Every structure is written in structure tokens, then in C-alpha cells.
Amino acid sequence: MRGYLWGIVTVVVVLIVGGFAVYWFALVPMGADARMFPNEKKMANHMVNATIAREEPQPPYPFGPTTDATILAGAKLYITNCAVCHGSAGSDQSNMSKGQYVAPPQFTKHGVDDDPEGETYWKIEHGYRFTGMPAFKGTLTEEQIWQLTYFLKRGMDKLPPAADAVWHQPHGD
Ligand code: HEC
Structure with a gap:
């Protein structure tokens, strides 16, 4: 059970840090000629x-x-x-x-x-x-x-x- 909870916490932390990195390093193309993401x-x-x-x-x-x-x-x-x-x-x-x-x-x-x-x-x-x-x-x-x-x-x-x-x-x- 403990390992399971740590797993969830790790995934959440990775998502938050990953999301922040995308923002901070400006990894989303911002030109109007960019291609759309899937969906x-x-x-x-x-x-x-x-x-x-x-x-x-x-x-x-x-x-x-x-x-x-x-x-x-x-x-x-x-x-x-x-x-x-x-x-x-x-x-x-x-x-x-x-x-x-x-x-x-x-x-x-x-x-x-x-x-x-x-x-x-x-x-x-x-x-x-x-x-x-x-x-x-x-x-x-x-x-x-x-x-x-x-x-x-x-x-x-x-x-x-x-x-x-x-x-x-x-x-x-
Ligand atoms: C600078 C460009 C621009 C101007 C000016 C503009 N539109 Fe649009 N309009 C768009 C874009 C882009 C979309 C599509 C948005 C989307 O699908 O996400 C849109 C969508 C629409 C839609 C929805 C169409 C559909 O198939 O559902 C309507 C209705 C509409 N506009 C009416 C108007 C009217 C009426 C005016 C003037 C009073 C106007 N628009 C002025 C860019 C513009």
C-alpha cells in the first residue's frame, strides 16, 4: 500500500514538474503557423x-x-x-x-x-x-x-x- 501511494505521489510530481518545464522553457510552439496538437x-x-x-x-x-x-x-x-x-x-x-x-x-x-x-x-x-x-x-x-x-x-x-x-x-x- 505504501509503495502504491509513493507511486502516485511520484507520478503527480513528475507531471507538475514536467508541466512547469514545458511552460518555463517555452516548449509549445507559439507562432500562428504552428501545427495543432493531436485532439x-x-x-x-x-x-x-x-x-x-x-x-x-x-x-x-x-x-x-x-x-x-x-x-x-x-x-x-x-x-x-x-x-x-x-x-x-x-x-x-x-x-x-x-x-x-x-x-x-x-x-x-x-x-x-x-x-x-x-x-x-x-x-x-x-x-x-x-x-x-x-x-x-x-x-x-x-x-x-x-x-x-x-x-x-x-x-x-x-x-x-x-x-x-x-x-x-x-x-x-
Ligand atoms: C479576425 C478574424 C475574424 C473576424 C473579423 C470575425 N471572425 Fe468569426 N470567426 C473567426 C474564427 C477564427 C472562427 C473559428 C473559431 C473556431 O472554430 O474555433 C470564427 C467563427 C465564427 C462563427 C462560428 C462558425 C461556425 O461554423 O460555427 C460565426 C457564426 C462567426 N465567426 C461570425 C462572425 C461575425 C458575424 C463576425 C463579424 C461581426 C465575425 N465572425 C468576425 C474569425 C473572425
């Missing part, structure tokens, strides 16, 4: 999804029902604040978008129209820790974040004409 993405996604499930707003959602004017307002906000990373129909993917450690999904290829509005709202409001995805709480109003949410929810192939014209603008990178 890094899976673990991050698990924590993000669990947090969103706990905190996302539930229906009925505010600032509805969605009109063409709401979608247009969302499209304009999108071109100014988001398209540089997530793309638009009017531009190629920017260098800034291509160079990120966690690749920003390109909404020109895969939208988020299948996701519940509350989930998308949470992502825009809070952003994603340790990635380029900013938190827009504090720089955009709650109404603007809902306008963006409703714009993305509509789907890029179903936009009303005025919003579709904005979606075809370049992002000005």
Missing part, C-alpha cells in the same frame, strides 16, 4: 459547445420578426466587421484570413443557417478564446448583433435583393 481542436470544440449550450439565448428571440430591412442592416454590418475573415461573394479570401492559426470558416462555402439563432448570437457576442474570432459585445449593440445573426440565419442563397447586392461587395482588405 487540440476536438478538446477546444467540446468546451466551446458545452459553454454555448449552457449560455445561449433561448427563443423567443428579440428584434423579430425578421424583415428585409433587418437582413440588409445585418449584411452591411457583416461587410464592415466580418467579411475580412469570413469572406464575401465579392472578394477572394484575404491574406489575413488565410494566415490565422484557427482558420475562419468561409461563409461563401459553408454558412451557419442550420444553427439556432441563439447559438450564432452567442458566438458573435463573446467570440472564441485563443482564436481570431473577436467578441463584439461592447463594440456592437445587442440589436446589431441580432441583425448579423438574422442575416447569417437567412442563408447566402436566400438573401433579399438589396442584402444580396451588399453580400457581393468586396470586403476592402
Whole structure:
């Protein structure tokens, strides 16, 4: 029993010292061009999804029902604040978008129209820790974040004409 306990203590000490050595000697590659560790993405996604499930707003959602004017307002906000990373129909993917450690999904290829509005709202409001995805709480109003949410929810192939014209603008990178 004693030997068993000493075994556990030794393993714990080795893990703590090892973990500290990784930190102190900076053994984790810190460039944005580093490769991901095995399971890094899976673990991050698990924590993000669990947090969103706990905190996302539930229906009925505010600032509805969605009109063409709401979608247009969302499209304009999108071109100014988001398209540089997530793309638009009017531009190629920017260098800034291509160079990120966690690749920003390109909404020109895969939208988020299948996701519940509350989930998308949470992502825009809070952003994603340790990635380029900013938190827009504090720089955009709650109404603007809902306008963006409703714009993305509509789907890029179903936009009303005025919003579709904005979606075809370049992002000005
Ligand atoms: C500087 C780059 C950058 C900007 C600007 C940016 N994002 Fe992101 N965004 C990201 C990255 C990177 C991710 C992926 C994070 C991850 O998967 O861990 C992301 C993820 C997302 C997601 C989740 C996509 C999915 O498939 O689940 C949504 C929704 C989103 N962003 C919306 C927006 C909106 C709306 C704006 C503008 C108001 C915006 N983003 C601005 C980089 C950016």
C-alpha cells in the first residue's frame, strides 16, 4: 500500500514538474503557423459547445420578426466587421484570413443557417478564446448583433435583393 501511494505521489510530481518545464522553457510552439496538437481542436470544440449550450439565448428571440430591412442592416454590418475573415461573394479570401492559426470558416462555402439563432448570437457576442474570432459585445449593440445573426440565419442563397447586392461587395482588405 505504501509503495502504491509513493507511486502516485511520484507520478503527480513528475507531471507538475514536467508541466512547469514545458511552460518555463517555452516548449509549445507559439507562432500562428504552428501545427495543432493531436485532439487540440476536438478538446477546444467540446468546451466551446458545452459553454454555448449552457449560455445561449433561448427563443423567443428579440428584434423579430425578421424583415428585409433587418437582413440588409445585418449584411452591411457583416461587410464592415466580418467579411475580412469570413469572406464575401465579392472578394477572394484575404491574406489575413488565410494566415490565422484557427482558420475562419468561409461563409461563401459553408454558412451557419442550420444553427439556432441563439447559438450564432452567442458566438458573435463573446467570440472564441485563443482564436481570431473577436467578441463584439461592447463594440456592437445587442440589436446589431441580432441583425448579423438574422442575416447569417437567412442563408447566402436566400438573401433579399438589396442584402444580396451588399453580400457581393468586396470586403476592402
Ligand atoms: C479576425 C478574424 C475574424 C473576424 C473579423 C470575425 N471572425 Fe468569426 N470567426 C473567426 C474564427 C477564427 C472562427 C473559428 C473559431 C473556431 O472554430 O474555433 C470564427 C467563427 C465564427 C462563427 C462560428 C462558425 C461556425 O461554423 O460555427 C460565426 C457564426 C462567426 N465567426 C461570425 C462572425 C461575425 C458575424 C463576425 C463579424 C461581426 C465575425 N465572425 C468576425 C474569425 C473572425
